[in-house]
Structure formats: C-alpha cells, structure tokens
Amino acid sequence: MVYQYNYPTTILYGPGAVAELGRRLANTPDRRYLLVTDAGVVKAGLADRVAQSLGEAGLELELFAEVHPNPIEEDVEKGVAAFRRIGGAGLIALGGGSPMDVAKAIAVLATHEGPLSRFDDGKGGDKNITRPMPPVYAIPTTAGTGSEVGRSGVIITRDTGAKTVIFHPSLMPRVAVLDPELTVGLPASLTAATGFDAFTHGLEAYFAKGFHPMADAVAMGCMELVVDALPRAVARGDDLEARGRMLLAASMGATAFQKGLGMIHSLAHPLSTHYHVHHGLANALLMPAALSWQLEEKADAFTDDLRDRYQRVVRLFRGREKARPGDLPEAVTAFRSRIGLTETLPSRGLKQEDIPKLAREAYGDPCHSLNPIPVTEADLAAVYQRCL
Numbered sequence: 001m002v003y004q005y006n007y008p009t010t011i012l013y014g015p016g017a018v019a020e021l022g023r024r025l026a027n028t029p030d031r032r033y034l035l036v037t038d039a040g041v042v043k044a045g046l047a048d049r050v051a052q053s054l055g056e057a058g059l060e061l062e063l064f065a066e067v068h069p070n071p072i073e074e075d076v077e078k079g080v081a082a083f084r085r086i087g088g089a090g091l092i093a094l095g096g097g098s099p100m101d102v103a104k105a106i107a108v109l110a111t112h113e114g115p116l117s118r119f120d121d122g123k124g125g126d127k128n129i130t131r132p133m134p135p136v137y138a139i140p141t142t143a144g145t146g147s148e149v150g151r152s153g154v155i156i157t158r159d160t161g162a163k164t165v166i167f168h169p170s171l172m173p174r175v176a177v178l179d180p181e182l183t184v185g186l187p188a189s190l191t192a193a194t195g196f197d198a199f200t201h202g203l204e205a206y207f208a209k210g211f212h213p214m215a216d217a218v219a220m221g222c223m224e225l226v227v228d229a230l231p232r233a234v235a236r237g238d239d240l241e242a243r244g245r246m247l248l249a250a251s252m253g254a255t256a257f258q259k260g261l262g263m264i265h266s267l268a269h270p271l272s273t274h275y276h277v278h279h280g281l282a283n284a285l286l287m288p289a290a291l292s293w294q295l296e297e298k299a300d301a302f303t304d305d306l307r308d309r310y311q312r313v314v315r316l317f318r319g320r321e322k323a324r325p326g327d328l329p330e331a332v333t334a335f336r337s338r339i340g341l342t343e344t345l346p347s348r349g350l351k352q353e354d355i356p357k358l359a360r361e362a363y364g365d366p367c368h369s370l371n372p373i374p375v376t377e378a379d380l381a382a383v384y385q386r387c388l
C-alpha cells in the first residue's frame, strides 16, 4: 500500500491571533475581504469584534451574514454576488461549520460555472474544480468540528434538495486562526457538547482501520488535551488557557480523522436529523453504549492492537496501573458526567419504534465503514437499543 498523509494547514494559535491575521493580510496590496458569518455570531457580538480588529489592522471588510444553520445554495450565490461587488482578495469565514462551508463554496462559485451540484463529491464532482480559487481564512468560534482544517463543505443544493458534500484539497483554508478570546462566551453546555465532538473525532480516528501512525499520534494528542482542558473550560468559561487547548484539540481531531471515523458518527447523524440533538451531544450519549456493545458482543473480533488502543485511552482517565481495556465505557461515562452531559437519549426523543428507521439511516452513512470492527444494520440497531 502507498499512503498519502496530509498535515499542511497553517495555524495561528493564541489570544490575539485574529489581530495577527489582520497584520499579515494588511501587508499585501489588496486588502478587501468578505467576512462570511451567520446571525448567531453577529448576535453574540463576535462579528463586530473581529471586524474591528481586522479593520484596525488596515483591512477593508464587507460583512456577509446571510448563512443559514444548514446552508443552502442561495446563501452561496448571495455571497458570490457580494464578493464580486467588492472585488475581494479573499474570504474570511467566522463561526462554526456553516460559515466555513459557505465561504468555501463561494470560493468555488466565484471562479467556476454553477450550479453547485456539479461539484458533488459523491459523483466525482471534484474533477470540475479546475481553476485557482480565492483563499479562505477560517476563524472558529466553537471548539469542536474542526472545519477550519477541513477540505470539504456541505451545502443543500437547489436542484437536488439534498445535503451535498463538496470536496477538494484546495478548499482547505489558507490559515486557521485559533483565538481563544472568541470562545470565552460559549455557554457551558455548548462548550461540553462541542468539546465532546472533538474528543469523538480523536477516539474514532485512533481506533479506525488503516495504518496511519501520524494520525494516531495527533488523535491521541487531541484526546489528551480534551481530557485535561474540557472540564476546566466548562467550569470556568473565561479560562483562556483551557479555551485555547480546546481549540487546538478540535483542529487536531479533524486533522486526525482524515484516517477515518467509525460507528459512533454513523449512529449520531440520524439523531441530529430526526430529534435535533446537537451533534456533539449525540456522540456523547452514544459512545459508552457503542464501546460496551463492541466489548461484550464482538469480543472475538478484537485484535491485540485494538485492545492496546482501548487501554491507552483508559490511561488518559485513570493512569497506568488501573487501566484495563474493558473499563473504557465506564471511564467515558464518568467523564461525560463530569462535564455536565447527564441527559439520556430517551429524554431527547429516542423511541423503540424509531430504531429500525434510525439503524437503516446509520447503516447508509459512510463513517462506519472504517470502524475497527465491521458492523451490520442489526448491530447498529442493537446499540440504539442499549441506549433506551
């Protein structure tokens, strides 16, 4: 096998990183940028703060905040129109995953003929991305998805009405700006849920099939950071050091999952679609059941390597002496409670009669294909069943 490993994103990290981005961009002749964000970020006052900081550095910004939580093609078209109007040199995406998805899609449609469905990665649309695109600079306001280091965007395209993945190596943001001053205002419950998503990326990437020691090391580093920093960020929102560590953990989790994810993400996606459970919370509420189901029902499928990996993750919580692979579900449950994620899936809508439909959708989701132990639709149903 010949493997390709990609770790190329430039990251600016630390309090004041936004101002540093402004100084760097102001050193170039063209200083006009479209600031792509959404109503929530504007309401939280973060768009103003970032615009002020970048403006003081000498950039000329046009604010574009018409991004839906699940972005649609029209958001992208409006963004392209605004970008052309100002003759922008690039895009600055500020927010969670949605503004970053839209900024990347604006870069595509600003330089390529639409519609967006032409670029559907599921249909080989990456081949239609052929021209140089304006750069995207990504500033996350939550620490979880890690979209700031990703090469894809998800938009609901007009002609199919479906969530469509656009993927291309050149969609990766030019710089990811991890500035903890932007995440201090995030409420504790969102801090915990988004942070748990980062942890799940680390855990699933670490366990995923495939030979990728670099991703393994980054995944382990991600989990170490989360176990140390997330309880502190939840307990004290203004702990800048903990906030910064969580931003790094989120970028590291998403960097590591180029190796792959696993069954927990496949199980989580339908819960967000049908019950509107926050993605990170869905991962948190599923993880112990998914781990214990594998340990108990698929014990024969565990290789020595996978057992070692479980044990190494337990060590992050319990230290070297007390770490046994079978303790992982309990260790995760204790951590989950420590950060205040104490709900159950039935309290968020999970019902017995929904399980066949959810399991069918989870099985149709591609993430589980790299789960270290192969799973069937019935297996996925069995994990939902454990959560009742």
Ligand SMILES: [Fe+2]
Pocket (backbone or CB within 6 Å): 145, 197, 200, 201, 265, 279
């Ligand atoms: Fe995730």
